[in-house]
Amino acid sequence: MQPSICVLITQAPYGLVHAAEGVRHVNGALSQGFSASALLTDDGVWLACKGQNAGQTGYTSLSEALEAALNKQDGPKPRVLVHGQSLAERGLTAADLIDGIELTDDAGLAALLAESQYLLRF
Numbered sequence: 001m002q003p004s005i006c007v008l009i010t011q012a013p014y015g016l017v018h019a020a021e022g023v024r025h026v027n028g029a030l031s032q033g034f035s036a037s038a039l040l041t042d043d044g045v046w047l048a049c050k051g052q053n054a055g056q057t058g059y060t061s062l063s064e065a066l067e068a069a070l071n072k073q074d075g076p077k078p079r080v081l082v083h084g085q086s087l088a089e090r091g092l093t094a095a096d097l098i099d100g101i102e103l104t105d106d107a108g109l110a111a112l113l114a115e116s117q118y119l120l121r122f
Helices: 018-031 041-046 062-070 083-091 106-115
Strands: 002-008 035-040 080-084 103-104 118-121
Touching: 002 018, 002 083, 002 106, 018 035, 018 041, 018 062, 035 041, 035 106, 041 062, 041 080, 041 083, 080 083, 083 103, 083 118, 103 106
Parallel strands: 002 035, 002 118, 035 080, 080 103
Antiparallel strands: none
């Protein structure tokens, strides 16, 4: 049975390294044979927004890194879920998100956490 991991990202993508490390760990888990999911809640939902421009911050556009993982031509892809309530609380909608993102509610969030063997929180 393939091990599964959920990477919970609650931090905004710029200003701290938490979101970047979350994306890195999702990709690393996939390369090691894990079934990997990213669950974006709270300010972590900003990670999944289209058209991010990191500007002069010195950070890489993390939405591009996430989108690249979702659109890989070979190998396993992550499952990426965004908590709908967190999205709405920030004035965002599904139309603001990159393609391939799934919306989830509290029950879906709980189910993903319960079914994952491992959990990393960023």
